[in-house]
Amino acid sequence: MTTETTTGGPTPDETDTTTGTKTVGAEADFHVPDDPSLAAVDDVAAALHTDIERGLDADEASRRLTAFGPNQLAGAPPVPKWKKFLAQFNDPLVYLLLAATAISLVAWFIERASNPAEAEKLPFDCIVIVLILIVNAVLGYAQEAKAEQAVAALSRMAAAHATVLRDGVAVSVPTSEVVPGDVVLLAEGDTVAADGRLFSAAALHVAEASLTGESVPVTKNAGMLATAVALGDRTNMVFNGTSVTQGTGRFIVTATGMNTQVGKIAGMLSEQKEEPTPLQKEIAFVSKVLGLAVCAIAVLVLVLLAVVYGFNSTQDIIESLLLAVSLAVAAVPEGLAAILTVVLALGVQRMARHHAIVKKLSSVETLGSASVICSDKTGTLTRNEMTVQRVVTASGEVLLTGTGYEPVGEMTDVDGRVIAGDGSDGGTDGGATRDADDGDAVRFGEAAAVLRIGAVANDGQLNDDGSIVGDPTEVALIVGDRKIRRGEEKDSESPVRVAEIPFTSDRKRMTVIAADATDATNGGRLTAYAKGAPDVLLSYCSRIAVGGAVRPLTDDDRRRILADVERLSGEAYRTLGSAYRPLEVDSLTAIDGIRLDDSGALAVDIADQADVIEHDMIWAGMVGIIDPPRTEVRDAVAEAHAAGVRTVMITGDHPLTAARIAKDLGIIDESGTALTGDELDRLGPEDFDKAVRDVSVYARVAPEHKMKIVDALQSQGEIVAMTGDGVNDAPAVKSADIGVAMGITGTEVTKESAKMILTDDNFATIVAAVREGRSIFDNIRKFLRYLLSSNMGEVLTVFGGVLLAGFLGISEPGAESVTVPLLAVQLLWINLLTDAAPAMAMGVDPSIENVMNRRPRKPGDRVIDARMWSDVIVVGLLMAAVTLVGMDLYLPGGLLTDDSAMGATHDEQIVMARTMGFTILVFAQLFNALAARSATQSAFRGMFANKWLWGAIALSVALQLVVIYVPALNVAFGTTPLDPHQWLECLGLAAFVLVGSELYKLVLRTVSKRHV
Template structure:
């Protein structure tokens, strides 16, 4: 045992497995500088060494005393739960948001003015926001719970030579485990024996196909997780065969536990919208305090009473605070989320809707997202001919295209032309190969429940062969049956069946790895019949295999020979029938979506656990891998320091065989370079990176619960094109947020400037606080919501993404807000002055006129906020009917306050406007919007002329 321990020390591996066995009381060894955190020594030792290191018995297992001792050292075989945060602390955290603070200020002001209805409404909004925040927090905590649910509830363990079923949480390192098809793997296990054993590890590695296991292998220290074929891991599923092994890691020390630890420690970034709104809120608070302070000081210097000054200050504060902003923002995001749901994208965090519009890099998984996750035969090569097979997926729709004369042109051959009874020899060769693939097969293909799709029952590779046979026209019928089967195993790398027909003719049909089939063939099927297999023929066929594999096709060879009975199943003296090349093809819509990304200034990056050759081929086919782009392998990335990864990240378009840690490092490297990163994932290994990304996206069909709970968005159809559609929707939502924020701030700026100018001019208070609050209520509510639902024009995906530090309101837009608000303020000042004329007897009428002008002018201004470039009539009056309805309803409410006597006392209205004053109100209310529309037209004409 000393030899193995010495070896472990020299390996400088800090992962707690072999080294942990040396530590007293289960303590973990300290991390060593430069240690390879992803390496696991158990795959690098042979079976006997592993058993000795674990101080167990390969046949008898552990005894009870050893189990107790190991339990005390390593604890229960379960994932740790995160400490619970008190609910009151979570509530306080929700109330610290600057937008919520603004709401609280508005609520206090409303309560101080005796407007209990408004104060109650504001408090309800605050409570709703807090409840939504708490709900999202508790949802995110379910990610670790989802990981814990992956653990197998029971396991078959051998202790003292007796096989028993025990709860998996009671397993300890050294336990001998029995596994068979259908079992969930209960811990990390070094295999002792394996019999045609396969596991599905997509949740951990991203590998789409089941992995063949071989207990006899001893691998290198840095072998990637997906290549460790002598190990099985917690969270994976046994899909075939049986095996036995010894537990080497439990609980948080498993590969799944390490992912859970990363997920627990990883804090999701603050959504960009929250940062932008917080920055805007802070600026508004500062501006409000300065203006209110200056005006209050001027009032006091002029000898105004403290009570009058306080009343004016309250009016200004109400005018400055956009009370409707949080509510309108939440509803707009909710509407956007609903639209995204209609496009098969489910939003779990509302603020992430806007983040979508800022995405600069999309890191996407390959299998099922960029590809269909349906193996499809694309080529068949016989000794004399090449065939191309059209159609994708498991639907038996498509043609077989024969290469004409060895040239690059193809001649169509319909399904009917390829039947077995056709007289053309080339068609007979094709039919022969398709028939072998169909009979040497245990899969079926059938329509799904929705009748619109086809699904595979069984191995995807075998299902692809079934579909090929249907396209060729070969079917299984009652004239032949299987009398013997030799299942596939990792040593032979072949599967074979013996069949018998109605004439009692026996035949051995074989499929498998090309090198294994070629080694067992002595003849080949050619156009003139069966011919000898020469060395040059083998070299030529190997050349076909290498060329097809270079295009990331998975290649199988097909062969046969006559048999002398059901027991004549020896796989030798075979007749080579052909090669079949298959691949999980790219989605047809994914290529268009990638093109849209490039046009929109978004960089798509593929991060997959699949083989580099496959990733390279799919990347090239979709346009993700550019001519200058590079492919990086996870094993290399693991050895890079962060500085090198940061330097290389802009040049790498495709990452293959990537570990969970590397995925996380890739996301952080891209973020450090100023990217807004969207990260897709389906497996547990993706969850930490999905959580760390600016917008984490989980697969709704193939995704694990852990990844879904860590994500901000779930793709209901697992389609990359849906991500691009969601980005477009995010950009539209951001444009609408800018619209209604511009509208709200311009309206509030107009009221502030009006009140400020009246104070500087020593006029009496032109508006009461309750009137300002009312104006905010009718102008900031429904019209802003309608602007939030505006249908943006085209061209959104032809614009570059926004910068991460770009504010919601930039300097140019801020100037326009002041300009637009100033127009409204001037109109109201003009109306107030023309009626007031420094006559105290006209003060009540002047206040009513200013009250009406401010309200109607802002409502008319809402119609101009639909576009920064097009006028209201160019866009079409009926293209946003909700805005027309909102401005109409708000106008009616404003008229009701002026015309209904019962409202006068509540709102401080002391006079009715005369007919002439109504005319003045109409002109002054329309004038700001008219000036803005003319300015748009003039400015656009000038810019167009300059462009020419």
Template sequence: MWFNKNIENVLQELNVDAATGLSDAEVSKRLEIYGHNKLKAQQRKSVIRMFLEQMNDWLIYVLMAAVIITIFLSEYIDAVIILAVIIINAVLGVYQELKANKAIEALQKMSSPKSLLRRNGQVVEVEADNIVPGDIIILETGRFVGADLRLIEDANLQIEESALTGESVPAEKKAHAVAEDPETPLGDRENMAFMSTMVTYGRGTGVAVETGMNTEIGKIADIIENEAQEKTPLEKRLDELGKTLGFIAIGICVLIFILSWVQGRDLAEMFLTSVSLAVASIPEGLAAIVAVVLSIGVTQMSKRNAIIKRLPAVETLGSVNIICSDKTGTLTQNKMTVVKYFTSEGVVKIDRHSDRVSNTAALLTTGMILASDATYEDGKGTGDPTEIALLAMGDTLQIDRKQLNEQYSRENELAFDSDRKLMSTLVKNGNKYRVFTKGAIGSLLDISTHYLVNGEHVPMTEDYKKQIKAEAGKMSDEALRTLGLAYREAGSYQESDELERDLTFVGFVGMIDPPREEVKPSIALAKSAGITTIMITGDHKNTAFAIGKDLGIADDINTAITGKEFDKIPEAELAEKVKDYRIYARVSPEHKVKIVRGLKANGNIVSMTGDGVNDAPSLNAADIGVAMGITGTDVAKGAADMILTDDNFSTIVKAIEQGRNIYNNIKKSVIFLLTCNLGEVIAMFVSLLIGWQAPLIATQLLWINLITDSLPAIALGMDPGDPDVMKDKPRPPKESFFANGAGLQAILGGLLIGGLTIVAYWYGYYEHGYAPHDADVPADVLEYARTMAFMVLVCSQLFYALAIRSRTKLIVKIGVFSNKVLIGAIVAGIGLQLLVMLIPFMRDAFKLQMLDSKGWLMAIGLGLVPLLLAELHKLFIKKKPA
């Protein structure tokens, strides 16, 4: 490990002189050995391959068989419709895939700036992809780091590493530090700088030790590339359903054909009937219905600040029972904020609405502002996040910073040094000079001779020091970062080496990256819905726990664990142990992926939120990866399934609610389709089994299938959301469409609809003085009986769509017209039926007869029975979640 070696050993191992750098000849040799300093391009699928992969699905196989059968039956319109469904579904899938999985490209863009190098004894600027191990790289404020470096020089060097480590403040670097522990976390490697991070303060020099895919960011790219893309729960269920329906369809064809052969029927006619029934038993509109419902859900969610990249991910949200969230920028504001300050007057919480502060507090704030190099205007700042927070504190306490800067001029300064941990400035106001020194409290107390108490400069005593340190310790326990201030009046200009002496200690401030205001109630709502929130962050354990406790994620420090501690858990116990923790601190990208996989191994559906490059692998590994749209990196957005345009944690909870409702709607459509198709199969099979003529012919079956498998099913998928859906616990990931009585509902509904169709068929004979088993039945009577069956089957299915909207709530409670699309679909279906009946050439084409008044009353009456019985059943069952 490079961070475990001293500078001399590193330079010797890389065979380079830090003063001159590599020669051009040596660079050429190393380029051949190590390759260019860029990330390996992800192998892209061709559009044709993506299209074919979309076709590799059991339901698609069944639909393709349906196309062949309908062409064989000369039903070309049906064949075209089914084929269009298949193609549209595949095109939608390809479109979504083309938009997604761009994480590697985003990483490549991030890692290609220019760098300052020392080569041939001269400083030159080169493209970062030409850096090789052994190159001497010069770091300046504002420059990106071009490779992973072992630092060899530093001057107050600070590097913004939040995209890799998750820490909200820049990391201070020490070139001469040597880490003894080979498992030192990424954020604690003080002598290293990493590719694609940015220098925010100071300067330094480093030697490139890793390039390209061997860098820390390269390892992330490798994890993303090699992470297998799993099917969503919905995709798995539809795949299983497709297989089941395929076998059922084949079974129906064979069974009816054998039955017809045994009974001595016309085999040619019965072959057409059996394959027509097989086609009718397959809900060929299901794929299109799911695509339409998901697309509608995507549109609705985009209006609620959640952009979905993969359609099935909408439904997966409804199954989520664990949300793994990054801390910085997701649960917190990613903005250091001063929340308390301490002076001899005590601890004061900062309140925007407080009265004017005391003179001591004003002096504390003034000194913090004047000893700062940051800028902050209109809510936007530049410079060190800590100093920006101090300027914002001045605004909150109504200190006029503009007037201060006009009143005081900076005459001299002593820059921050990581050894001293102090920064001092000499300012002038008129003819008066004043020194302000800010920094670590311990360092300030060492050089402070007095303490400002009630406006008086009293000698600093050990008791005062103990009191100050005790208060600072309390703030540290709350995960606040403390920064102190001391000052003295100077009679004249002071040299830099004279500034930090004989100071009077004024006080200190406590700052933190605070939680977002809306996060806490969202976590509580998620908890009430059976969803556990887990924090996974690169920050320190105490800081993470303090935030987690405040948000209600954890209330016991024992539920927090560091990455170093996590590594000690045996692989065999991982899946069991991950259930015990709510906060994971000081973790690496590899840890995050390992945690997500451990949670998934327990059967959980895991959502992972994040915004940094370090979050990308875990976003990719989770069932649902959620990236921040405002603060999120392109890498995180590319790896995620969903992007929050408002960076609001509460949007995730709203999206989960939407996902649950979408799944419920898809389930309604599936149960409705299978109920209707089962009714058709029962009516046909029972009639043939008892020796009757087939109650429906092939063209009638296909027509019924066209009406009921399209508009009503789609309309059910557009049902308004259930306001009580978040009162339910998360749906088990392996739960089928037929769980919780839905399968029994489909069977009973199918039996009822099939039975009523048989009754209507019998009544058609009975009305004309015949029975279905009579030998010499006139053709027009047979057609009349089939017309009765035809009308009742369609009417019962269309009206039953109203009842299936909820298994427990009456249609009057839901609102008959609350789903106007469904009402329109029912009206349209009945209208099409009437057209077939009333237009003579269509009536003849379908071999139907005009019904008399008794026939119409019977058809409408029997058609309403499934709806009425379903509503009566709801009155007598114990109320359960819809």
């Protein structure tokens, strides 16, 4: 035997060499064979104290979860908080600022040593800059922590689930809660939640390429292996992370978490670094270009200072260097990446609250660009509350009342008259009188037989609390059967399944062999029950049940049945045929042509011998199942159309059904039709591309058709969103620009392939997500426009102030020392005050424009385009102009004042002028926050819609008041208190930014209308 670690535990495992078993953790009271593939199912179940019929009870599962921990792979060690905080300083521009701080500190020591009078003066510049750097780091750390929490919450919402038996009931639990000894149910499309020993397998094929490298799905069975074999050859085992491509099965969990085979591999892998998104790359590029430009301006400022003033002292050099470096830092929005991440994370959280879980933040960028939504029909465009409403047999047609999954209803004829079989089958219901003539009894009996076949050949489950497990179509058949039986027959008396040939997308039918558990005279003889697509199943029938007898199936019968299929499909019903065949034996081994091995399985896999069973069957009838369109989808389709987003329906349903639903929802008009998979196959490449460009409804398509349609749309330059739920949808979902998986009915394989998961399986949610994606992208452009234009205002203010210092009166005539328009700490304060809070608030700004009233953004469109750069430059020039004018008002020798108007010393005048310019620039940027909410719409439209923005503005104003009126901060920031009339001057001049921006937008709107 090979030795394997089989489960996780709080203490090391202990191997018993005499029995060949392993104690799993010191707290465990059970043993697991070293190699479960070499043990019989009963031995594995006994070792794990598991009842394979009922699974674990809830208390035992909880105890084992506590003992062995969650069933999940260990992630990378968490980064300590102190490292995350220090990472906020890992920026070249911060390095420059720290270098400037060090230079300033050295200058302070030199000045203190050379001038004893300055010995008591503190290095306020250094202190303030360091404090601001720390505040910036704290803000960045808090922003990143919030984004990480948002992403972690989304990961929990999108966590994979597994179906397990708990207390004898199939329930869906997160895979992290699967424990050793659990009985897990597998179906097509499931991802295997843990390692385990199969005890039931019906046509079960598992893709294990991710684990073993085997490119072809492995056929699984429940038989015990005779000798130890390699991992890829353990056909009676399933492994964590692999996926079911076909069939069904059940297994006992033998290993979870890091002790699974994939866990061992994961332990050897290092964490991969996530690639930056296209938006992040563009932002990084813009920041780099802007940084280089500002550095060039900083060098130019240094040259100007040297030419205009010359460097007459060390202090002049220190102040000039400090100004140049702080200008570069202030001009580049170094917190942009953190703000971008948080805004995306908050937007994704809003989507999650509206039933759309976006697995990666980068997908938000693509959502706003979607131009085509390819959607399945069932559950997405319709309610996915399948209800059997019609049953058609050889003796006529009956209707079933009631909707949804509550088994309450009655049988009526097409005129609404309640019917029943005989007195024992019918009786009264709610006082209704039943007419039980012979014709009614025949129709009732035939319809009941059709529903009974559908309920037996079925993998669905209807729980007592009304919840369902499995395909809603199969559950609808169970509900219909229970409506007829009215609870008179206990589930224990139903036919007992002994073998099955499962449904696949290729077979389009399912057959179950069951023993009659109630007919003692029949000796529990076997019968084959089949359901499937009527046209497919009919080809395997040679007889038909009519009036309690069986006769040969004629050509007229076939034409009538197919005509009924067409009629019901045209009325938007999904049709399923029912057939059966008495096998006249009480053992599978007595069926001529059946080959069985001694696997010990509960259900025998005979999928490869379908031809032995599925022939000479008796046609019983068919059901018409309706899944009504969602009422909200029609409006969503119309909204998508108005937004330039085309809706395409791709379904496996009948073309008439697909066309009817599409017309009801407005996807096509009354003259539109559906194109089938067979018709697509007959098209050449050019005709196929033309069809994909023009056709909006596809029916009876295979998985490869979905891939071809998506690929063709993408080759035509479309950004495609593709919905899917089954395993056969996964390739197309993964290939699409935005793969969308169904959260309720979707398989785990499809969810893993998708970029977005719908928790309500609703098409309207996709359109809402596109709308939200566009709004998020618009908000990103808003705060980019705001940050860049505000920082441009700072750069131009300093550059213009130095260049025009003598002209504006900033420098004293004949002065030899350097005089700068704004101090370094003032620039840094402006950057801190106006960048973080207002920009973050703009990231959650309610849309003031109809984002769904324009065409989708093209992939090649730049986030920061030429139009935005022109906005940035215009607003930056306005800011610089009003700031310099405000300073000039309080400086002698300028354009608007002279020496006689000023009664203070030059130093006092400079402090006052800088305080005015400093305050004007702060308020100008706050006015800019209002103006930047739209590139074209007036700022007064929806001005008070964003309470967070007004809160950020109020906070900024309050902090600016503190800097102006607190004496200690006056010294630190080089400010002086302002009088009321000076505040009015500041507000008046700053408001010119808003007024100028409004006039600029008015001109743009006027020009735009002339070009329409």
